[in-house]
Amino acid sequence: MTGIHIKLQEKFGAAVREIHNQHGDETAVADRSAFLTIVQFVRNNHNIDCDMLTDITAVDGLSLKWKPRFEVIYHFYSTKKNHRLRLKVKVDEQDPVVPSLAAEWGVANWLEREVWDMFGIRFEGHPDLRRILMYEQFSGHPLRKDYPYSKRQPLIGPKN
Numbered sequence: 001m002t003g004i005h006i007k008l009q010e011k012f013g014a015a016v017r018e019i020h021n022q023h024g025d026e027t028a029v030a031d032r033s034a035f036l037t038i039v040q041f042v043r044n045n046h047n048i049d050c051d052m053l054t055d056i057t058a059v060d061g062l063s064l065k066w067k068p069r070f071e072v073i074y075h076f077y078s079t080k081k082n083h084r085l086r087l088k089v090k091v092d093e094q095d096p097v098v099p100s101l102a103a104e105w106g107v108a109n110w111l112e113r114e115v116w117d118m119f120g121i122r123f124e125g126h127p128d129l130r131r132i133l134m135y136e137q138f139s140g141h142p143l144r145k146d147y148p149y150s151k152r153q154p155l156i157g158p159k160n
Contacts, residue, residue: 050076062145
């Protein structure tokens with residue numbers, strides 16, 4: 001059986017920049033411009049049927065000198081076919097924006113908020129992009145590699 005990642009590259013050509021499969025974990029790296037189309041295909045194609053979004057996270061490649069600096073990583077699962085797909089989208093530090101999946105998958109609402117909070121990557125079209133782990137007055141995004149670990153933050157306490 002042809003792997004999902006190979007099917008994606010065959011269907012979308014250059015919009016799927018790279019693919020690999022390691023120990024059954026299929027991965028495809030998609031162009032940001034084709035990302036929504038690829039996600040809809042992964043969800044709606046009856047041969048793939050990835051009907052569950054299990055996680056969204058990001059990686060900051062600053063110390064590795066990645067160009068572009070960030071990868072947003074999506075983990076999909078098919079409950080009918082019992083297979084997984086990891087889909088990555090690379091985003092630049094100057095324009096860290098990807099389309100939101102909150103309208104398609106309800107769980108994306110919270111997962112995207114977490115990535116925004118920790119990495120500062122914005123999700124275009126998100127209905128309520130605000131902090132979820134840190135408090136509103138927190139300055140910066142603590143999982144960025146250039147975040148100063150000794151930075152003082154405003155203290156929040158009870159209002160008297």
